[in-house]
Amino acid sequence: MNSTRDIDALIEMMAKLPGLGPRSARRAVLHLIRKRELLLMPLADQMQRVAATARECENCGNVGTTELCDICTAEKRANGQICVVEDVADLWAMERSQVFKGRYHVLGGTLSALDQIGPEQLRIPKLIDRIDTEQITEVILAVGATVDGQTTAHYIADQLEGRVRLTSLAQGVPIGGELDYLDDGTITAALNARKDI
Amino acid sequence: MNSTRDIDALIEMMAKLPGLGPRSARRAVLHLIRKRELLLMPLADQMQRVAATARECENCGNVGTTELCDICTAEKRANGQICVVEDVADLWAMERSQVFKGRYHVLGGTLSALDQIGPEQLRIPKLIDRIDTEQITEVILAVGATVDGQTTAHYIADQLEGRVRLTSLAQGVPIGGELDYLDDGTITAALNARKDI
Numbered sequence: 029m030n031s032t033r034d035i036d037a038l039i040e041m042m043a044k045l046p047g048l049g050p051r052s053a054r055r056a057v058l059h060l061i062r063k064r065e066l067l068l069m070p071l072a073d074q075m076q077r078v079a080a081t082a083r084e085c086e087n088c089g090n091v092g093t094t095e096l097c098d099i100c101t102a103e104k105r106a107n108g109q110i111c112v113v114e115d116v117a118d119l120w121a122m123e124r125s126q127v128f129k130g131r132y133h134v135l136g137g138t139l140s141a142l143d144q145i146g147p148e149q150l151r152i153p154k155l156i157d158r159i160d161t162e163q164i165t166e167v168i169l170a171v172g173a174t175v176d177g178q179t180t181a182h183y184i185a186d187q188l189e190g191r192v193r194l195t196s197l198a199q200g201v202p203i204g205g206e207l208d209y210l211d212d213g214t215i216t217a218a219l220n221a222r223k224d225i
Numbered sequence: 226m227n228s229t230r231d232i233d234a235l236i237e238m239m240a241k242l243p244g245l246g247p248r249s250a251r252r253a254v255l256h257l258i259r260k261r262e263l264l265l266m267p268l269a270d271q272m273q274r275v276a277a278t279a280r281e282c283e284n285c286g287n288v289g290t291t292e293l294c295d296i297c298t299a300e301k302r303a304n305g306q307i308c309v310v311e312d313v314a315d316l317w318a319m320e321r322s323q324v325f326k327g328r329y330h331v332l333g334g335t336l337s338a339l340d341q342i343g344p345e346q347l348r349i350p351k352l353i354d355r356i357d358t359e360q361i362t363e364v365i366l367a368v369g370a371t372v373d374g375q376t377t378a379h380y381i382a383d384q385l386e387g388r389v390r391l392t393s394l395a396q397g398v399p400i401g402g403e404l405d406y407l408d409d410g411t412i413t414a415a416l417n418a419r420k421d422i
Contacts, residue, residue, distance in 0.1 A: 031289035034278060038271045044264070045253040052244035058314055059243050060272075061279045061288050067241070068276045074235045075257075075269035081231060082258045082265075091258055092228035117255055 035061070087158070089134030089151050091116050099123075099132055106130045111168045112155065112184065114138055114177065122170060130168075133158065138176035139183055152184060159192055166193040173199060232258070284355070286331030286348050288313050296320075296329055303327045307355065308365045309381065311335055311374065319367060327365075330355065335373035336380055349381060356389055363390040370396060 035057065043053035060068040084090070085097035092098060099105060099119075109130030113119050119132050135150045147153065158164060167188060171177040185194050200218035201210065210218075232254065240250035257265040281287070282294035289295060296302060306327030310316050316329050332347045344350065355361060364385060368374040382391050397415035398407065407415075 031291040031295045034271065034274050034290055035288060038268075038275050041264070041268045041271055046256050047249035047252055048244065054314060054317065055244055056242040057275075058288070058312070061275065064276060064279060067238070068272065068279075071235075071238045072269060072272035072276045074231065074238055075265065075272055077231050078235050078254075078258065079261060079265045079269045082261065091232060091255070093231055094228040098228045115255070117251060120251065 087154075088132050089116075089136055089154075090119055090132060107162060108165045109168065110155070110158065110162075110164050110166070111170050113170050114172060114180075118170065118172075128168075130166075131162070135171075135180065138171065138174070138180040140176050147183065150180070152187070155184070156187055159188060164192055166195060169194065169196045171196075284351075285329050286313070286333055286351075287316055287329060304359060305362045306365065307352070307359075307361050307363070308367050309352065310367050311369060311377075315367065315369075325365075327363075328359070332368075332377065335368065335371070335377040337373050344380065347377070349384070352381065353384055356385060361389055363392060366391065366393045368393075 039050070039053045039057045042048055042056055043050045045053075048056065060071065081093040082091055083093065083095075085092055085100055086095050087100045088097060090097040090099060094101075106129045109128075110133050111119075111122060111128055111130060112133045112135060113122065114135055114137060116134055119134055122128055122132070133151070133155045135152065135155075137145055137150055139145055139147065139150065155167075159167070167184070169181040169184060171181050181196060188194060198221065199214065200221055201207065201214065207215065236247070236250045236254045239245055239253055240247045242250075245253065257268065278290040279288055280290065280292075282289055282297055283292055284297045285294060287294040287296060291298075303326045306325075307330050308316075308319060308325055308327060309330045309332060310319065311332055311334060313331055316331055319325055319329070330348070330352050332349065332352075334342055334347055336342055336344065336347065352364075356364070364381070366378040366381060368378050378393060385391060395418065396411065397418055398404065398411065404412065
């Protein structure tokens with residue numbers, strides 16, 4: 029099977045992407061080969077380009093192609109507020125909502141004793157540096173409501189206590205959510221945080 | 226957003242692949258960027274390589290990197306039998322079962338009046354050529370049990386009638402299938418084709 033070795037290798041690599049398996053990788057690769065000029069060649073070029081230029085922002089950990097990312101260098105964004113997220117996907121999710129106008133800090137994961145991930149692995153020292161150098165007044169801890177996420181939030185809160193205002197995202201019923209489908213924890217949180225109308 | 230333009234473009238391209246959408250494309254691209262040396266660079270290179278070399282076999286329409294594919298040139302495979310499939314994915318599925326040892330012919334789709342796909346678009350003339358040049362004695366029509374697939378099978382059968390033995394895949398209960406979950410058509414086909422034990 030010499031003649032298909034390259035194609036097989038490509039399928040194998042694609043199959044390792046999150047969300048793809050062997051079957052969908054085969055489908056995707058066949059689709060790409062069928063539309064070689066329209067899809068495969070541009071995609072290969074674009075991947076080359078990103079592979080050559082993608083890098084983490086030195087300041088916040090966001091991905092981009094420059095030493096400092098667009099958000100860190102944007103003059104129009106508010107200073108003084110940092111939103112701390114676990115990873116870049118969370119930063120993108122926040123940005124899609126277009127409501128936060130401050131700066132970000134991407135931890136790159138959560139503290140985890142099991143996986144031996146401590147503060148040093150998580151860009152937490154850099155966050156503490158930034159509090160002073162950027163005159164931060166509020167840190168919004170937008171980490172996941174998981175055990176590891178909350179452990180991380182507590183650790184950061186301990187480190188920064190008394191130096192800045194610390195906030196976290198509100199917990200409650202998601203917009204469009206039906207009570208019937210919500211877990212008990214969310215309902216409890218929403219009830220405890222109930223508001224006057 | 227200049228610094229992420231290349232990354233955004235890559236996500237947009239990945240999102241167009243079958244089986245991926247915007248969300249899974251974002252996840253895949255972030256995963257690739259995070260493992261740049263281990264995953265992104267090799268994948269980009271491999272894609273480049275396939276884009277440069279992938280081509281259809283001149284004889285049967287299978288994909289490969291040579292003028293004639295491995296199956297058409299394999300000396301160990303039996304001559305005289307051609308298995309006609311709709312596309313390369315079907316050929317791969319047949320090959321995975323490792324039971325057919327003859328040659329293939331990939332139509333590249335099915336006849337479709339609506340989409341203006343006639344015999345000329347489907348490599349059917351080439352199939353008819355091969356009957357003579359390769360001294361074919363049996364044509365196995367392994368096309369889908371869909372309306373278009375069956376129309377295509379009938380058309381090919383008409384063209385080849387009397388010149389070769391024409392067969393089609395058996396229809397019936399899939400291995401591991403439960404009757405309860407099968408559609409009426411399949412049960413009818415399986416009952417009509419029942420066998421003595």
